[in-house]
Amino acid sequence: MTEVAIRVAAAAALIWLGMVLAISFMEAPLKFRAEGLDVRVGLAIGRIVFRALNIAEVVWAVVIAVCLAVAKPSGPVLVLATLTGALLAFQLLLVRPRLNRRSERILGGEDGPRSRAHHAYVGSEVMKFGALVALGAALLST
Template identity: 45%
Template sequence: MTVATAVASAAVFVWLGMVLAISFLEAPLKFRAPGITIELGVGIGRLVFRALNTAECVLAAVVVVCLVALGGSTPAAAVVLMAILVVVLVLDVAVLRPRMDRRYTSGNVSDAMPRHSLHLWYVGLELVKVASLVILGISALTHLPA
């Protein structure tokens, strides 16, 4: 296994673990904690997801650099999966999160606040991200140059 393949594999699986732990475990569970209001939970979520997205951007850059380092031996499927991941990450960071942040900072957050369709889009994109990371991670372990 080349260094680039090993680093790409590690980065993909670290990224996958972070997304699963934060998006699908921490985010919904924090609202079940005693004394947590919607406003407080959303405030915590904004900080956590900003940190997650920063880490994701770093990990995405690491994977892209590794795929570029592999050059012509990188399978087309890995390139397509990485492109999907970059698009999803850009949509998360540049489109959805700013819109959700504006909703929060507008003062319209309360315990009676209904779930917004932006959250459904975010969850949908997170599912695409998880599927892409799983496939890319397996591909990196089995199809990238050894």
């Protein structure tokens, strides 16, 4: 059972990593390069996509947590899993609400400079990417 739990956790971490790569580092920036795409439409689409991504991330985090509770792995795996979860919590609880308020204002017709919260989200997304790579590698070597 322990071996299965570790492998399921590794698969969840790597699938989560793939989703972050595909959405945060490809879809999001490329969408705004599409010719003729209004920024407000792109923003509205982005809100839907990131809401779905965040729900999936929470599911993967729970899967990993349950698997690690069953497997009781070494300290480094637990540290990496905790770091990954903490980064997700930071994004969901502190950064996303600010970004949502800003996007609501823009969708309502306001203009304004880029939010510092966007930079915080991107920075935490880069850190989460690294944590997921390390977590997946650590789980696969367990």
